[in-house]
Amino acid sequence: MIIPVILSGGAGKRLWPLSRESHPKQFLPLFQGRSLFELTLERVREPNFSEPMVICNSEHRFMAREQLADIAAKILIEPCSRNTAPAVTLAALAAQADDVLLVLPSDHLFTDVAAFRALVQSAAPLAQAGYLVTFGVQPVFPATGYGYIQRGAAVADCAGFHVQRFVEKPDAATAEQYILAGDYLWNCGVFLMRADVLLAQMQQHAPAVLQACTAAYAARKIDLGFIRIDSEQFAQAPDISIDYAVMEHTDKAAVVPCHTAWSDVGSWRSLADSMEKDSAGNVTRGDVLLQNVKNSTVFAEEKLVVVSGVDDLIVVETDDAILVAPQTESENIKKIVETLGAQQRSHVHAHRKVYRPWGAYDAISEGERHKVKHITVKPGASLSLQMHHHRAEHWIVVRGTACVQRGEEEFLLTENQSTYIPLGVTHRLENPGSIPLEMIEVQSGAYLGEDDIVRFDDHYGRNAQTK
Numbered sequence: 001m002i003i004p005v006i007l008s009g010g011a012g013k014r015l016w017p018l019s020r021e022s023h024p025k026q027f028l029p030l031f032q033g034r035s036l037f038e039l040t041l042e043r044v045r046e047p048n049f050s051e052p053m054v055i056c057n058s059e060h061r062f063m064a065r066e067q068l069a070d071i072a073a074k075i076l077i078e079p080c081s082r083n084t085a086p087a088v089t090l091a092a093l094a095a096q097a098d099d100v101l102l103v104l105p106s107d108h109l110f111t112d113v114a115a116f117r118a119l120v121q122s123a124a125p126l127a128q129a130g131y132l133v134t135f136g137v138q139p140v141f142p143a144t145g146y147g148y149i150q151r152g153a154a155v156a157d158c159a160g161f162h163v164q165r166f167v168e169k170p171d172a173a174t175a176e177q178y179i180l181a182g183d184y185l186w187n188c189g190v191f192l193m194r195a196d197v198l199l200a201q202m203q204q205h206a207p208a209v210l211q212a213c214t215a216a217y218a219a220r221k222i223d224l225g226f227i228r229i230d231s232e233q234f235a236q237a238p239d240i241s242i243d244y245a246v247m248e249h250t251d252k253a254a255v256v257p258c259h260t261a262w263s264d265v266g267s268w269r270s271l272a273d274s275m276e277k278d279s280a281g282n283v284t285r286g287d288v289l290l291q292n293v294k295n296s297t298v299f300a301e302e303k304l305v306v307v308s309g310v311d312d313l314i315v316v317e318t319d320d321a322i323l324v325a326p327q328t329e330s331e332n333i334k335k336i337v338e339t340l341g342a343q344q345r346s347h348v349h350a351h352r353k354v355y356r357p358w359g360a361y362d363a364i365s366e367g368e369r370h371k372v373k374h375i376t377v378k379p380g381a382s383l384s385l386q387m388h389h390h391r392a393e394h395w396i397v398v399r400g401t402a403c404v405q406r407g408e409e410e411f412l413l414t415e416n417q418s419t420y421i422p423l424g425v426t427h428r429l430e431n432p433g434s435i436p437l438e439m440i441e442v443q444s445g446a447y448l449g450e451d452d453i454v455r456f457d458d459h460y461g462r463n464a465q466t467k
Contacts (some may be wrong), residue, residue: 002124002192003099004044005091008037008056008064008106009081012409013337014267014330018299022350025265026107027063031275036265037067037106040386043113044102045071048121051096054106055087061226062357062460077223081229084239088191089202089213090229097196102129103242105189108264109274115260122159123256131254132201132247133160133192136185137262142175146330147187147243149255163253165244166243185255188262191242201252207244213236217462224461268314269330272297286317295327319352319362357460358383359436371448375429376403377437382430384458389453391445393421395429400437403430426456 012025019025026037044052053074056064061077068075078092088103095101102120105206119135126133136149152164152465166187170178178184202210212233219230238245247253263274272283282293286300293306298307298315305317314330316323327331340347353362358381377400379385385405395402396418404411404419405428412432413419421427423445431437 001050001103002048002120003050003095004052005101006040006052006054006106007087007103008054008060009078009087010107012107013334015271016333016337017316017318017323017347020350021348022059023264023355027067035067038166040104041071041108043110043116043193046117053075053091074227076227077229079229079234082237083239084243085206085209085240085242086213088242089209090217092195092198093213095195099195100124101195103191108188108262110260110262112260118318119256119258120192122301126155126158126160126254127192127194130197130252132197132252133254133256134247135258136191136255137188137258138280139179139184139186143186144169144172144175144177148178148184148246149187150184151255155254160254160256162434163255166248171173174345185257189259195388201250205249209237209240209245210320217289268297269327270397292384295386331417369444371443373441375439377429377431379431379434379436382459383428385426385428387424387426387454388452389424390447391443392423394442395419396440398438398440400431400435401433401438404440
């Protein structure tokens with residue numbers, strides 16, 4: 001059996017402002033209401049694959065569990081980002097020695113699911129024979145945003161080739177030469193390997209990674225069904241990709257050509273290329289009106305967006321930001337995000353609407369001494385038992401039923417009813433009903449930051465930060 005290992009630690013910066021650190025591109029419903037994470041799960045949901053293993057950070061763990069739906073999976077929580085070599089090493093440590101691991105980025109797209117499954121099965125004998133197998137996509141243009149793999153001689157009796165060399169992202173002229181040479185493939189970041197072979201190669205080529213990950217995994221803890229890796233030990237692991245750590249040095253690397261359509265959905269241009277276009281080459285979503293526009297990508301989340309008389313533009317409107325850029329700048333959006341981060345802008349981390357394991361809240365208005373939120377609580381879910389030092393709150397139910405704990409009291413509120421939570425009083429909000437609970441919360445006080453929370457009890461194992 002093959003164990004799918006789904007890496008879900010990316011932030012999707014080049015798809016800002018839609019993708020944010022707290023809700024990155026792999027979890028966004030980009031494809032007919034389905035996310036890249038869900039489509040990745042679908043590709044490996046058949047008898048030849050065993051229960052998947054998901055590796056993500058703590059902030060994304062409940063999104064991952066929710067999108068797994070009825071799929072049983074191990075979810076490993078990375079305490080900090082350390083790139084793909086430590087992540088894959090953790091997966092190998094969590095598996096049996098002879099298990100074959102299929103390492104998959106959670107934010108890539110393969111449009112032909114049957115062809116992808118057949119490709120993996122054809123490569124399985126290579127992995128069983130002790131090769132570290134990577135998959136190379138046949139280039140269709142001289143891309144400068146992808147790494148390349150030069151294939152060597154064919155591996156005897158197997159559907160693959162020895163790897164001649166790995167090449168990092170080339171300039172345009174070099175990429176053109178690779179296309180003309182005919183023996184170069186795009187490196188799509190998918191790997192197939194036996195757990196024991198990988199660990200042996202890590203010991204040989206990246207022992208510091210293996211040492212830190214072994215200690216971190218040995219000190220793991222189970223938290224609400226999640227496997228939490230020890231933070232102190234894991235932080236000692238070098239921040240390095242599996243390509244740099246092992247694949248560029250090992251003599252056991254093999255590549256299997258992949259002829260099915262693939263995209264890393266790494267930019268607005270690549271996202272548009274993965275979606276249906278109109279007769280003028282435009283991709284739109286939301287309330288969009290175009291007039292005399294060609295080859296543009298226009299996304300509207302909250303407002304009507306009207307674009308007229310332009311070509312080759314990216315226009316993205318969200319609840320708190322608007323991006324306008326030429327298509328040629330698609331790969332440089334990441335630099336904008338880095339600039340915003342240096343300015344400590346909240347727009348890098350989260351949208352105005354913030355998702356929580358119990359539901360979501362949308363900060364619809366904010367002033368010097370007040371904040372108004374639209375809160376949605378899932379059926380059967382509840383917030384933590386908490387208290388605030390600096391603010392009081394008014395709650396108004398607009399849909400559903402709320403069970404309110406306020407100090408020693410406990411009572412129900414239904415539509416159009418309200419209550420007041422004084423400063424310094426412990427309280428909890430719960431949805432006992434079968435439909436989502438929607439409320440308006442009005443906060444007032446001298447300080448309204450999300451860190452003004454003292455938690456006494458929380459079903460989700462969180463510390464005193466955000467509701």
